[in-house]
Amino acid sequence: MNDVIAALVAPFDAAEVVERSYASSATTYHMIAIPVEEWVLFAQAAKENGFDTFIDLFAADHFSEAPRFEVTLILLSMTAKERIVVTTRVPYDDPSVPTLTNVFQGANFYEREAYDMFGIDFPGHPDLTRILLPDDWVGHPLRKDYDIGAVPVQFKAGSADL
Amino acid sequence: MSDATERAESVEEKRRAQHEIWVSGTEERMPFAASTNEGSQEMLPRDQDPALDIQRGIAVDDDFVTPERVVSAERQIINMGPQHPSTHGVLRLQMELDGETVTRVKPIIGYLHTGMEKTAETLSYAQGPTNVTRMDYLSPFANELTFSLTVEQLLGIDVPPRADAIRVLMTELNRVASHLLSSATMGMDVGAISMMIYGWREREICLDFFEKVTGLRMNHNYIRPGGVAAELPDGWEDDVTNLIKVVNAGVDEYEELLNGNPIFLDRTLGVGVLTPEEIKQFGITGPVARASGVDWDLRKAHPYCGIERYTFDVPLGKHGDVFDRYKVRIDEIRESLRIAEQVIVTIPSGDYRTTDPKVTPPPRARIGESMEALIHHFKLFTEGVNVPAGTAYQAVEGPRGELGCYIISKGGARPWRMRWRAPSFAVVQALPVMMTDSLIADVIATLASTDPVLGDVDR
Numbered sequence: 001m002n003d004v005i006a007a008l009v010a011p012f013d014a015a016e017v018v019e020r021s022y023a024s025s026a027t028t029y030h031m032i033a034i035p036v037e038e039w040v041l042f043a044q045a046a047k048e049n050g051f052d053t054f055i056d057l058f059a060a061d062h063f064s065e066a067p068r069f070e071v072t073l074i075l076l077s078m079t080a081k082e083r084i085v086v087t088t089r090v091p092y093d094d095p096s097v098p099t100l101t102n103v104f105q106g107a108n109f110y111e112r113e114a115y116d117m118f119g120i121d122f123p124g125h126p127d128l129t130r131i132l133l134p135d136d137w138v139g140h141p142l143r144k145d146y147d148i149g150a151v152p153v154q155f156k157a158g159s160a161d162l
Numbered sequence: 163m164s165d166a167t168e169r170a171e172s173v174e175e176k177r178r179a180q181h182e183i184w185v186s187g188t189e190e191r192m193p194f195a196a197s198t199n200e201g202s203q204e205m206l207p208r209d210q211d212p213a214l215d216i217q218r219g220i221a222v223d224d225d226f227v228t229p230e231r232v233v234s235a236e237r238q239i240i241n242m243g244p245q246h247p248s249t250h251g252v253l254r255l256q257m258e259l260d261g262e263t264v265t266r267v268k269p270i271i272g273y274l275h276t277g278m279e280k281t282a283e284t285l286s287y288a289q290g291p292t293n294v295t296r297m298d299y300l301s302p303f304a305n306e307l308t309f310s311l312t313v314e315q316l317l318g319i320d321v322p323p324r325a326d327a328i329r330v331l332m333t334e335l336n337r338v339a340s341h342l343l344s345s346a347t348m349g350m351d352v353g354a355i356s357m358m359i360y361g362w363r364e365r366e367i368c369l370d371f372f373e374k375v376t377g378l379r380m381n382h383n384y385i386r387p388g389g390v391a392a393e394l395p396d397g398w399e400d401d402v403t404n405l406i407k408v409v410n411a412g413v414d415e416y417e418e419l420l421n422g423n424p425i426f427l428d429r430t431l432g433v434g435v436l437t438p439e440e441i442k443q444f445g446i447t448g449p450v451a452r453a454s455g456v457d458w459d460l461r462k463a464h465p466y467c468g469i470e471r472y473t474f475d476v477p478l479g480k481h482g483d484v485f486d487r488y489k490v491r492i493d494e495i496r497e498s499l500r501i502a503e504q505v506i507v508t509i510p511s512g513d514y515r516t517t518d519p520k521v522t523p524p525p526r527a528r529i530g531e532s533m534e535a536l537i538h539h540f541k542l543f544t545e546g547v548n549v550p551a552g553t554a555y556q557a558v559e560g561p562r563g564e565l566g567c568y569i570i571s572k573g574g575a576r577p578w579r580m581r582w583r584a585p586s587f588a589v590v591q592a593l594p595v596m597m598t599d600s601l602i603a604d605v606i607a608t609l610a611s612t613d614p615v616l617g618d619v620d621r
Contacts, residue, residue, distance in 0.1 A: 056566060056583045078458050105440075108216060109590075127212055129203075130202065131271065131272060142279060
């Protein structure tokens with residue numbers, strides 16, 4: 001862990017930091033897990049510590065694990081050439097993560113996508129509606145309990161009555 | 163009155179209530195029988211819309227002084243797209259106009275959504291590149307490379323140096339082809355019709371080379387986890403040398419045609435400006451960010467595939483307007499050709515894919531001789547590549563910016579979740595910032611300069 005990351009996570013006791021690196025591309029990034037209560041505070045602190053470029057925000061469904069949904073935020077510091085991957089977990093019965101649109105304007109569409117695909121609520125979001133799917137779509141397709149669906153294929157050739 | 167008539171009337175009432183629309187020039191909603199229901203996509207009256215600041219493009223910083231206009235009869239909502247030649251795909255823009263000035267913009271996406279992230283969860287790691295190559299269909303090699311690097315990071319394997327050099331060559335030529343198409347369509351959108359013909363003429367040479375190497379003009383599935391699919395064909399050096407010569411000459415021709423052209427300059431200078439602060443908040447990367455003077459290129463900052471061994475510059479703009487974006491792309495074509503030139507000279511010999519038997523199938527001849535080879539062959543073609551549990555993120559500098567792939571693996575032959583970080587998605591979100599307070603004709607130029615690919619936006 002280098003100085004930039006250490007300074008960032010110092011005020012957050014609950015943060016768990018794992019350093020990841022991949023030799024064949026000079027990629028190094030830090031995965032930071034934080035509780036959902038500190039989500040906005042952490043994003044704000046990251047922005048003030050130079051991680052001011054919003055890269056990505058998305059959700060994932062860990063179906064059988066206890067806090068089922070994981071929301072991930074990727075931020076970039078162009079000055080320190082560092083990348084952080086911040087994750088938080090929320091349970092199935094209350095999948096709600098406070099919005100980051102007041103910190104990063106760019107979170108708007110990404111939070112709408114996470115809502116659309118996983119049904120995660122972002123309280124405080126100005127316009128939390130479906131973005132990729134139609135309004136009347138039922139369910140949230142990227143959840144693991146949402147079937148991928150199939151088109152039935154009828155094999156006629158070779159059947160008994162031919 | 164019979165029950166049936168009553169029911170019919172109440173249904174009609176409901177329908178009318180749903181179809182109340184906002185009438186231009188007023189702040190009132192009125193029933194309008196012939197209207198359609200837009201649902202949450204509708205642009206609401208100013209006092210009712212919670213996302214007003216976002217649609218006015220002033221949420222981050224307001225670079226223009228916009229006087230709050232009184233409601234005038236000139237004010238109207240118009241809809242552009244999803245089927246409109248200037249939207250570069252199925253993008254739809256709802257715009258509030260005051261005369262010819264755009265005052266609010268609401269981008270609406272999703273018309274090309276096919277659930278590719280869900281599909282990826284059902285495909286093995288060997289099938290993955292066929293899926294991701296179809297997302298941003300103008301930069302298929304960059305997509306495949308991003309996916310392959312992420313899987314290799316999870317597997318913890320390295321690819322041979324020759325595979326790295328082939329990957330660099332193909333992704334850089336892909337950048338050339340993509341920027342040529344972008345410059346061509348942008349030229350046509352602002353009125354330089356001949357630019358369309360010239361750009362496509364040079365792009366065709368790139369696609370011919372891709373076809374010779376991979377067998378396909380697009381959706382190649384050439385770069386795969388572990389290396390590339392096949393060795394470069396005989397005589398590829400001559401093809402690339404010729405390509406470099408012809409495209410370089412073509413680029414000179416474009417610059418002669420456009421750089422001093424007063425009509426082109428009038429349409430592009432000072433139009434669709436993005437500030438560095440907006441670039442960072444909206445997560446815009448690539449040529450659009452560099453045109454605003456943000457010096458960030460992943461090939462320099464976090465180099466991959468040994469790209470740091472080649473000499474190239476990162477072209478930067480100053481003003482962040484449409485002209486600078488065009489200029490940055492034109493300069494990037496030259497830089498990419500410089501890299502390709504160096505690859506021809508420095509490409510090492512050796513394998514074009516890893517020899518790790520858990521990833522690469524054994525040669526056909528070995529199967530009859532070695533039991534391990536037979537087992538590996540069987541396991542690879544029945545199960546696929548087994549990837550250990552873990553998560554990985556890898557980003558690549560694609561032609562449109564940071565292409566990222568985040569894979570959560572729980573072990574096994576298929577990803578648990580694959581997330582695609584699409585550069586066009588971020589750009590589409592920032593369209594209101596660039597388009598508001600400009601003329602409607604500038605909307606076309608701005609949209610063309612951001613070069614969104616809707617397959618990338620909607621996935």
